[in-house]
Amino acid sequence: MTTERGAGSLQEMLDERRHLLEIARWMFDSAAMADRVVQETYRRWYALGDAERAGIAVPRAWLTWTAGAVCLELLAGSEPAAAGGGRTHVPEPVQGRPATFDGHDRVVRRFAAACEAGDAAALRAVLATNAMVVSDGGGRVRTAVRPTHGADAVAHFVTELLAGQAGTELSVGPVNGRAGLVLRQAGRAVAVVAVSVAGTEVTAVWIMLNPDKLRHWHRG
Template sequence: MTEAGAESLAEMLDERQHLLEIALWMFSSEITADRIVQETYRRWYALDDEERASIAVPRAWLTRAAGSIALELLAAPFPSDPAHRPEPITDLTQHQVRFSQAMLARHDRVARRFAAACETGDTAALRAVLAADAIVVSDGGGKLRAAVHPTYGADAVARFVTALLTGQPGTEVAAGSVNGRTGLVLRRGGQAVAVVSVSVAGAEVTAVWIVLNPDKLQRWHRP
């Protein structure tokens, strides 16, 4: 993920899932885990170009950062409001909570709201489903590795998504399975032109990951 040779978004999605697994191993709260991952990437992009270039193995750096953030949360005094307390994982049964049908159903509902807003090109509806600190990352569509520049904030993300994904003649926008959870697949003439994965916390989309590289889209093509 150095600026000179950033990973493709497909690889970044795999990397993000790895970080999420670390956070979920320590906390049973999906919301807490997602915040840990978001903070990990915030710290990465807060580094300057020289600092990022000096990191030989970005994935290892991110893994350490995520673990450090999780430990900081565990060591912090609990807030007075129990609803905001992170819940440490105590056994395998709790660790499997993240795979529950209830959580998948919630993600599906939010992702489909997002998909509906994309299908109609409704920027206001997109803004309504996005978290205030939402982020969007796109691979830019190139076949070569290229720098991944995120866009932050619900307003900016809504404008970016509207401009990139909506209003394209002959393009079908459909909800579909992306990395095991509901996402979006955009097709033109049966050929996938974009695949979108979303991260969800509560009733909001916290992150949007857009794959445009045609080499990564072949398995979503339809005959």
């Protein structure tokens, strides 16, 4: 028999599909790739045992985090686990409750202030222990695409990418319907950052660097 909690979790999972598609499409600019990311994310959900699924307090947080892991695999050029029929072993996803709209805004502003100051300690303080960063790896601000998990590694990655860039301006603005970060040089966006938040912590940082995708955020 389906429990009330199980039914609620299923509804959360279905409601999250649109969000997962939007993030994947934002990273890859391809409907086919976005659908591939979401399909693999759901495959991993259904590959879990009943006890494992029952232990996931917030399915949408698990799904968002797992979609990020799939994006990292595809961006790095290695096929996701589905190609081999097995499961990719990655650290356990963050299990916090998704933040309210206002709570998300407050956390992102803390995150932005730490980025702007280049303060790695302040960044670690706002990041969940098992946070991840996903980047498309292209654009004027170059960075290698690599799986990056954990507050220390993410803080280092983000500090190198967003802090101390000569002639740049870092601002908070709407990204995918919620507060995110935009890095500009002479009014032209060179990086846009979407942020996933649970409770009072950043759980995932999604960085777009491809200049073809950044025109919407240019000024003037």
